[in-house]
Amino acid sequence: MALIAANNLAIHQMQAATNSWPADLYDDLLRQSVQGPAPVNVIRAEPELGAPARGGLPKTIARRTANGWTLTGRKTFATGGTALAYHLVWAITDEEEPRVGHVIVPADSAGITWHQTWDHLGLRASNTHDVSYAGVEVGEENFLEIPKTDGVYRDPAVATGPTGFGHPALYVGVARAARTAFVTYARERVPTALGRPIAETERIQAIAGEIDAQIVQAETLLYGTLLRVAADDPAVAAGLSLVKVQIARSVIAAVQTAVAALGNAALTRHNPLERHLRDVLCVRVHPPQEDTALLAAGRALLRG
Numbered sequence: 473m474a475l476i477a478a479n480n481l482a483i484h485q486m487q488a489a490t491n492s493w494p495a496d497l498y499d500d501l502l503r504q505s506v507q508g509p510a511p512v513n514v515i516r517a518e519p520e521l522g523a524p525a526r527g528g529l530p531k532t533i534a535r536r537t538a539n540g541w542t543l544t545g546r547k548t549f550a551t552g553g554t555a556l557a558y559h560l561v562w563a564i565t566d567e568e569e570p571r572v573g574h575v576i577v578p579a580d581s582a583g584i585t586w587h588q589t590w591d592h593l594g595l596r597a598s599n600t601h602d603v604s605y606a607g608v609e610v611g612e613e614n615f616l617e618i619p620k621t622d623g624v625y626r627d628p629a630v631a632t633g634p635t636g637f638g639h640p641a642l643y644v645g646v647a648r649a650a651r652t653a654f655v656t657y658a659r660e661r662v663p664t665a666l667g668r669p670i671a672e673t674e675r676i677q678a679i680a681g682e683i684d685a686q687i688v689q690a691e692t693l694l695y696g697t698l699l700r701v702a703a704d705d706p707a708v709a710a711g712l713s714l715v716k717v718q719i720a721r722s723v724i725a726a727v728q729t730a731v732a733a734l735g736n737a738a739l740t741r742h743n744p745l746e747r748h749l750r751d752v753l754c755v756r757v758h759p760p761q762e763d764t765a766l767l768a769a770g771r772a773l774l775r776g
């Protein structure tokens with residue numbers, strides 16, 4: 473649910489920054505949000521292409537009609553599933569000079585089919601499935617073009633922006649939950665050979681300190697960076713993708729340290745640490761992935 477919330481907040485933050493949605497559609501989304509949960513998400517990945525941030529164009533097509541567009545294609549890893557109120561679908565137009573953008577699709581539109589494909593290591597409650605669009609009709613204003621840079625299309629997910637920090641924040645929360653589970657277990661576990669809680673041993677205390685250090689590092693990077701963004705620091709934008717990489721490394725290290733220290737007990741399904749480990753590993757999938765972020769940063773540095 474936290475991932476669905478992060479995705480939803482990102483859409484609203486982007487709308488606040490760009491005001492790109494048609495007024496009537498966004499007003500409808502807000503009305504639904506007042507009445508109850510009305511999540512919205514960008515639906516981008518495709519079975520053939522994989523992650524859009526690594527390049528390529530969508531296979532999903534928006535075709536011109538007399539009244540707007542029809543949308544046809546299949547997407548994968550669509551988080552939110554049937555709970556979504558609106559889909560923001562990455563697509564390419566069938567025009568003579570094709571444009572790439574996102575199509576705003578009301579979730580109750582005819583022609584949408586969900587395929588129950590989610591069988592993942594972590595985030596199992598995120599309702600992330602495949603979805604197909606078979607001639608889904610939308611208005612002309614529902615297509616939001618992604619502007620080109622110097623005449624060339626570059627995917628916006630190639631680099632992390634402030635909006636994308638909802639995802640690292642989610643996994644900082646996972647690491648915090650793992651820390652709580654570790655502390656609870658350490659206080660309650662009393663081996664017969666020891667005769668007291670393992671929390672009273674220096675080894676476990678040092679491990680707890682290491683877990684805390686990793687979380688403090690992740691939190692400091694997260695909050696410090698966002699404070700710089702809020703203060704309009706012009707130097708912060710170039711390093712956002714690297715900050716995401718370092719937060720990911722820290723939260724994974726925190727959870728893995730806890731699991732390694734407790735051994736089998738931490739890997740059993742009744743222990744929450746097993747779930748926290750599965751969930752925290754998913755931080756790596758959010759674009760840009762670590763290798764692309766490091767490559768881009770290294771190239772920029774060496775160019776001088």
